[in-house]
Amino acid sequence: MSDSYDRIYAAVRRVPRGKVATYGQIATIAGLKGHARQVGYALHALKASTGVPWQRIINAKGMISLGPMRGGVSQRLLLEAEGVTFDAGGRVSLAKFGWKRRR
DNA sequence: GCGGTGACGGTCG
DNA sequence: CCGACCGCCACCG
Numbered sequence A: 001m002s003d004s005y006d007r008i009y010a011a012v013r014r015v016p017r018g019k020v021a022t023y024g025q026i027a028t029i030a031g032l033k034g035h036a037r038q039v040g041y042a043l044h045a046l047k048a049s050t051g052v053p054w055q056r057i058i059n060a061k062g063m064i065s066l067g068p069m070r071g072g073v074s075q076r077l078l079l080e081a082e083g084v085t086f087d088a089g090g091r092v093s094l095a096k097f098g099w100k101r102r103r
Numbered sequence B: 001g002c003g004g005t006g007a008c009g010g011t012c013g
Numbered sequence C: 001c002c003g004a005c006c007g008c009c010a011c012c013g
Helices: A003-013 A023-029 A036-044 A072-081
Strands: none
Touching: A003 A023, A003 A036, A023 A036
């Protein structure tokens, strides 16, 4: 396990329930500013039983980056279970659910 | 060690 | 508002 991944996971854990964060935001918090892709890799390599709320991480468009058959559907259900709503286009309102990091 | 790929982001049209 | 292009960089074969 690399320290970078650990930081990413730590950043993801800071996202409160019912809120969502973008890859770029997580990357910044993790100290990997501009390396949003690495965040994606880190989460993809993440196992289900790690306790990391990976479902709260979405792209800048407010949409689920995962393909529908790659777990995206599951992610959406998890978010809706937390109170996050999706519009007709399958997008989340970042203005309402976007997490504003506090320190 | 090289080249292609990707859970992305920002800009341009 | 939405789609297309380019840029960045770590990971995998």
